[in-house]
Amino acid sequence: MRILKIGLFMLAAGFSACTKMDNTNPNVPSTVNxxxxxxxxxxxxxxxxxxxxxxxxxxxxxxxxxxxxxxxxxxxxxxxxxxxxxxxxxxxxxxxxxxxxxxxxxxxxxxxxxxxxxxxxxxxxxxxxxxxxxxxxxxxxxxxxxxxxxxxxxxxxxxxxxxxxxxxxxxxxxxxxxxxxxxxxxxxxxxxxxxxxxxxxxxxxxxxxxxxxxxxxxxxxxxxxxxxxxxxxxxxxxxxxYRYSGSLPDASPLSLNYVRDFDFKYKSVSAFIVDSLKKLNDSRLFQYARPTNASAGTANPQYVGLPNALPVTESANYNGGYNFQSYLGTRFQSNTEPAIWMGFSELLFLKAEAAQKGYFNGQPKELYEAAIRASFAYWGAPFTESYLSQPGVFYDGSLSKIYLQKFYALFFSGMEAWNEYRRTGYPVLVPGPTxxxxxxxxxxxxxxxxxxxxxxxxxxxxxxxxxxxxxxxxxxxxx
CATH class of the missing domain: 1.25.40.390 (Serine Threonine Protein Phosphatase 5, Tetratricopeptide repeat)
Structure with missing residues (x-):
């Protein structure tokens, strides 16, 4: 994977004129606002x-x-x-x-x-x-x-x-x-x-x-x-x-301007998240991942995740090879895909957890469900209220439900999912064989x-x- 680091070089106007000989470069600002x-x-x-x-x-x-x-x-x-x-x-x-x-x-x-x-x-x-x-x-x-x-x-x-x-x-x-x-x-x-x-x-x-x-x-x-x-x-x-304008150099560091398509496709979406979201009929899957190359554009697109840390040969040949595995969604190669620092959905999950623990008088079920809706809305994923009534989603007062849905919502949010895993122990991850x-x-x-x-x-x-x-x-x- 090859990410080229870039920088913006910006100068401020408003220099004061030189009235005496010194070592100050009049073409470089002494202060920047x-x-x-x-x-x-x-x-x-x-x-x-x-x-x-x-x-x-x-x-x-x-x-x-x-x-x-x-x-x-x-x-x-x-x-x-x-x-x-x-x-x-x-x-x-x-x-x-x-x-x-x-x-x-x-x-x-x-x-x-x-x-x-x-x-x-x-x-x-x-x-x-x-x-x-x-x-x-x-x-x-x-x-x-x-x-x-x-x-x-x-x-x-x-x-x-x-x-x-x-x-x-x-x-x-x-x-x-x-x-x-x-x-x-x-x-x-x-x-x-x-x-x-x-x-x-x-x-x-x-x-x-x-x-x-x-x-x-x-x-x-x-x-x-x-x-x-x-x-x-x-x-x-x-x-x-942070919303990149898309005009160079202000473009997402994962865009095709900086990462070759061939290198980007070394990353498959994991079986853990693909299988979890498929089980829940969760439309965020179609934002996070793309159909396999073999099924893209057909009447029956397939989403197949790759188990983590397989031996190299098994990984390359899993489910028939690269053309039968799902890569990251195409949106993440866009020049304008935003960088997520913190979102409203995360805030609502925090409030739901705090309410469930008795830290304030909010309604944890309402906050939990609002957090899920906010996540779907951010990702532009179609949402129906029936999603919330599924056994795997329905809020039953357990913190594990909050933590798992928060994990789905934190996709591509810096290092925050790792932080939350270390704090909560969720989701329960199965280590790869290697x-x-x-x-x-x-x-x-x-x-x-x-x-x-x-x-x-x-x-x-x-x-x-x-x-x-x-x-x-x-x-x-x-x-």
């Missing part, structure tokens, strides 16, 4: 989420599998090399710190500061939920603080601070003035929607840490009991998704090799806390 920086950060982060969903999450959680060769990922082995894409998100921190610093200098930039804090917290959450302990309090301070070898903070401490930051940022946006320089590619300057995203993300992190953080349950109750004070997502219009981890889905990715050479002392301290950098070492929030 946040309306220029923010879209670049969101764009690059979105590329990372899509790429790592494709390469890591989807194989770990058995959404997809390779059909022509082994990957260590689907065999449940994670290596430092698997860190390269995700750890690179640290390169976004300096830009976000710059926006925050601008907000500290002038009230006109306070709204950008709040947005930068939200985006930064999202990135930190992805990183800490992938590795455990990570650089946090000293990250991104090479230029401003001369800290080039940041310490690794403990995950519990990071969670406390992330939750505090999200609450602060959402409060800062109440009644905030419009964005002076634009630069909001997701909500187009709608600051109420940014508040909703901040509070929804906060609920995600609170639910994840609710078994470990002593204040989490009371904070969930407070957040969900006062929607006026703490608005959360209310429809798919509030989804945080798995090399005693059938256990790994709990973390080892730190990148670059940290061992460039930040060795701090790496060593963190690695010891993470079971000697062991991929099976549990996250702090795991049961």
């Amino acid at each position: 946040p309306g220029v920086i923010l879209p670049q950060v969101i764009y690059n982060t979105s590329n990372t989420l899509v790429g790592n969903a494709f390469e890591l999450n989807n194989e770990l959680i058995q959404y997809t599998c390779m059909n022509n060769t082994f990957t260590e990922v689907q065999r449940f082995k994670l290596l430092p090399s698997n860190s390269n894409g995700l750890w690179a998100m640290y390169s976004r921190m300096r830009d976000l710190n710059d926006i925050i610093a601008m907000g500290d200098k002038t009230t006109d930039m306070a709204n950008y500061k709040a947005i930068a804090i939200i985006v930064q917290t999202y990135i930190y959450a992805v990183l800490t939920d992938t590795y455990g302990d990570i650089p946090f309090s000293e990250a991104g301070l090479g230029t401003t603080g001369n800290i080039y070898m940041p310490k690794y903070d403990k995950q519990e401490d990071i969670y406390v601070k992330m939750l505090e930051n999200l609450r602060t940022a959402a409060d800062m946006l109440k009644g905030a003035s419009p964005l002076l320089y634009g630069g909001d590619p997701v909500y187009n300057g709608n600051l109420v929607r940014w508040q909703k995203f901040a509070n929804s993300l906060r609920l995600r992190l609170l639910m994840r840490s609710s078994g470990k953080l002593s204040t989490a349950v009371s904070d969930i109750k407070t957040l969900l009991s006062d929607p006026q004070q703490y608005p959360v997502m209310e429809s798919n219009d509030d989804n945080f998704v 798995n090399i981890n005693d059938g256990k889905v790994p709990n973390r990715i080892p730190y990148p090799l670059s940290e061992q050479s460039l930040n060795r002392t701090n790496y060593n301290d963190a690695a010891k806390r993470m079971g000697n950098d062991n991929m099976n070492h549990k996250m702090w929030w795991q049961p």
